[in-house]
Amino acid sequence: MKYMALLFLFGIFSFPGCSIHNESAISKPELTSGEWHFKGHLGNYIDTIAFHRILDKKSWDAIYPETEEAFKLKEDDKNYPKNGQWRGEFWGKYILSAIAAAKYYHSEELKSRIALAVKGLLQYQDENGYLGTYKHSEFVVGDNWNVWSQKYTLWGLLEAYNLLNDKEILIAAVKFTDHLISEVGPGKVNIIETGNFYGMPSTSILYPIVKLYIATGEEKYLDYAKYIVKQWSEHPEGLPDILIKGLKGNPVNTWFLKVDSYKWAKGYEFTSCVEGLAELYKVTGNKNYFIAAKNIHKALVKYERTPVGSVSFNDKFVGSAGLINTVSEICDVVYWNRLSYQLFSLTGDNKYIEETERSLYNSLLCAFNKDGNWGLRRLRTSHIHVPATNHFLMHHQCCTDNLPRGLFQAARIVLMKKSENEIYLSLFNAGEGFINVNNEKVIFKTTGDFLDDSKVKITVASNNPVYFYLKIRMPLWSNETTIKINGEQVSGKIENNYMNIGREWKNGDEIEVSFDIQPRWETFNPALFDSQFHNIDFYNNVWANIKYFASTNQVLNERYGNSFVLNKTDALPQQKAITFFYGPLALSRDIRITKNNIFSSVTKPTNKDVVSIKAIKPPGSMWKLYELSIGDKQTLRFCDFSSAGNTWDENSLFNTWCLVE
Numbered sequence: 001m002k003y004m005a006l007l008f009l010f011g012i013f014s015f016p017g018c019s020i021h022n023e024s025a026i027s028k029p030e031l032t033s034g035e036w037h038f039k040g041h042l043g044n045y046i047d048t049i050a051f052h053r054i055l056d057k058k059s060w061d062a063i064y065p066e067t068e069e070a071f072k073l074k075e076d077d078k079n080y081p082k083n084g085q086w087r088g089e090f091w092g093k094y095i096l097s098a099i100a101a102a103k104y105y106h107s108e109e110l111k112s113r114i115a116l117a118v119k120g121l122l123q124y125q126d127e128n129g130y131l132g133t134y135k136h137s138e139f140v141v142g143d144n145w146n147v148w149s150q151k152y153t154l155w156g157l158l159e160a161y162n163l164l165n166d167k168e169i170l171i172a173a174v175k176f177t178d179h180l181i182s183e184v185g186p187g188k189v190n191i192i193e194t195g196n197f198y199g200m201p202s203t204s205i206l207y208p209i210v211k212l213y214i215a216t217g218e219e220k221y222l223d224y225a226k227y228i229v230k231q232w233s234e235h236p237e238g239l240p241d242i243l244i245k246g247l248k249g250n251p252v253n254t255w256f257l258k259v260d261s262y263k264w265a266k267g268y269e270f271t272s273c274v275e276g277l278a279e280l281y282k283v284t285g286n287k288n289y290f291i292a293a294k295n296i297h298k299a300l301v302k303y304e305r306t307p308v309g310s311v312s313f314n315d316k317f318v319g320s321a322g323l324i325n326t327v328s329e330i331c332d333v334v335y336w337n338r339l340s341y342q343l344f345s346l347t348g349d350n351k352y353i354e355e356t357e358r359s360l361y362n363s364l365l366c367a368f369n370k371d372g373n374w375g376l377r378r379l380r381t382s383h384i385h386v387p388a389t390n391h392f393l394m395h396h397q398c399c400t401d402n403l404p405r406g407l408f409q410a411a412r413i414v415l416m417k418k419s420e421n422e423i424y425l426s427l428f429n430a431g432e433g434f435i436n437v438n439n440e441k442v443i444f445k446t447t448g449d450f451l452d453d454s455k456v457k458i459t460v461a462s463n464n465p466v467y468f469y470l471k472i473r474m475p476l477w478s479n480e481t482t483i484k485i486n487g488e489q490v491s492g493k494i495e496n497n498y499m500n501i502g503r504e505w506k507n508g509d510e511i512e513v514s515f516d517i518q519p520r521w522e523t524f525n526p527a528l529f530d531s532q533f534h535n536i537d538f539y540n541n542v543w544a545n546i547k548y549f550a551s552t553n554q555v556l557n558e559r560y561g562n563s564f565v566l567n568k569t570d571a572l573p574q575q576k577a578i579t580f581f582y583g584p585l586a587l588s589r590d591i592r593i594t595k596n597n598i599f600s601s602v603t604k605p606t607n608k609d610v611v612s613i614k615a616i617k618p619p620g621s622m623w624k625l626y627e628l629s630i631g632d633k634q635t636l637r638f639c640d641f642s643s644a645g646n647t648w649d650e651n652s653l654f655n656t657w658c659l660v661e
Helices: 002-011 040-055 057-073 089-105 108-122 146-164 167-183 197-203 206-216 219-231 242-248 267-284 287-303 330-347 350-361 398-411 536-545 554-560
Strands: 035-038 327-329 376-380 415-419 422-425 431-437 440-447 455-461 466-473 478-485 488-490 493-495 498-505 510-517 520-524 577-582 585-590 612-616 625-629 635-640
Touching (some): 035 040, 035 398, 040 398, 057 089, 089 108, 089 146, 089 398, 108 146, 108 167, 146 206, 167 219, 197 219, 197 267, 206 219, 242 267, 242 287, 327 330, 330 376, 330 398, 440 466
Parallel strands (some): 422 466
Antiparallel strands (some): 035 431, 431 440, 440 455, 466 498, 478 488, 478 510, 520 577, 577 585, 612 625
């Protein structure tokens, strides 16, 4: 980890910024991100994953070449015309995480590797512009993932162009997209009729298409983006109709009464479409795009999001919040965070940060093993998590490749500015970063552990005094948040749960943010589950039978092959239950820390005054450990959710929902 710290300190003040090349295309002002580097437990977790998956040259040499080779072999349609596979997604997903790492760590060496990777990939681009892992580029209709995979290739190219400022990459991206439009688009095969899940994964290419328009200013790409949105309502069977249905704000699982949502509402593909809609709003100002995106986010919070910040059931939107036995895909959480970030950048509304923080400290923080080299496929809220098996390539799987980018995304929300003198400070984990204010670099350094000490100290540093408004978040998990500057308590106008403090900030100013953190609980309401369209026995069976399947990676087989299928009788009953929280942390029971039955019922506390919490020194396998008194002579031990079940086998059997007597 010393390597990571030195890398960051060496580069933070010298790394050249990456600009959007056609900012005039953006008509809607938004919050923009500063720089941030996490420290402490969260920082070490990110650093470990980044090192073993991306930064370490030995790991890179084993992991990256497989993604490029898929374009050489073109085996994704070896079963043509029956079906096609998705090896083509991994170059884009892995490169996107690598690009995020290059920015986060300010690594010139990694930038050089990315430049070579793009050069290596482009040698497989055909004269007509096609660049893919299907021998038959026109194989887009039916059971295949051709357009979906092209989405990630285009996205990776555009992010690489922004990082490297190499116009040859943009030229390649333009040729690539023009070829796609020549086969899939107006007057050709309709994009809504391509691929699986009623064309929705294919249409999630909307986001990189908008980014291509921003990079080039070419109206044809804006037209293609609008065409994609229009296509959502033009499938022969009426699905997925994201814009029109989104404007109504109804639960996603009730959008189409004749089609079970398990058959169409694929989690992160859907969320990626909504993210693209929000991005399209930025360049068009079409308020319907914005309203639909906000409505969908609100509906997902109520009907899909679990207490630990995961969304979906087995990667589908089915009304997951009404299921006590959930199992979620890590990719879905990563894209849920992306959508929350997008909407916060457009609104400055704390409710989107609350969602980001919840998923970061719970679902994302438990998504990788302690070695930092492999991730979960399915995340449960009880019993045993399900490790990932590799997809086609020896060292790749969608969640394992996506997760690093989801973590680096969290760093983008810590410091943001709305104008040249309005700065938002949104997270309180230890770390350091900077943001430019009126051409003055202002450095922020946060120290302390707010979960242990109920406070943090933030030091401001700049070469010259600078006046700006600092908006400090008042998190909903704190009953009262107080702020002192240089030892004196201050107050300011609070809007959207941010305290606004305007002053001339000087080098060495110290801000102390103190929190009143008390244990709280959220209640499971089984009435949210829509039994009219879904049979609970079906979900119990699916939940129980998800397991680690044999992989082509023998190392994974040896390490995780002991994961077993759960019995249907293990499933928690659909009845009232509560989950306890401390700050943003969901709390879980784990057999390693309690002699009590981790599935035993509890008496629901009559009020918050009968509940108290005491921190206990955790064992080496855990991050946080608490003893919770909840009244009626009940005292239970809980760990943070990210520590619960972290052996990924029966040795750390765990439970998060406490059934209520």
